[in-house]
Amino acid sequence: MIAETVCSAAAAAGLGIAAVTAYRKRFLAAARTAAYALVPLGLVMTGVVEWLADTAFSPTAWAGFALLGGAWGLFAITRAVERRRGGTRATRKERKAAARSAQADAVAPSATAPSLGQAAPRPASAPRSTGGTDDFSDIEAILKKHGI
DSSP: OHHHHHHHHHHHHHHHHHHHHHHTTOHHHHHHHHHHHHHHHHHHHHTHHHHHHHHHTOHHHHHHHHHHHHHHHHHHHHHHHHHHHTSOHHHHHHHHHHHHHHHHTSSOTTOOOOOSSOOOOOOTTSOOOOSSHHHHHHHHHHHHHTTO
């Protein structure tokens, strides 16, 4: 009851200020002030203020909010633990299998094994190849490795 009276008084005061502002030929500011002043009155007329007042002073509502908060906290904790551990057992098995298959496909089929000897140094004056399929073979191998 008091909340409705306070909201109505605030709306009346805001509309009075809007009227004075409009009298001073500042119509845009007056319209904005009137809009802000009508919000509390609209909240009272729709029953939102009464619902908020009933909720704020209801121990049952606060217990419900506490339960919702506890449920949200449990959900957040379990998700954090699951992420830290790496998921459930089924997903771990799937990840291990995917890792094994990725290691097998890590080297491109056309790539050769690295030689054990020293590579001959390239002469400084030798031009580098700028346009050819050799430059893209490494990129293709990386994309195949990631399944793209």
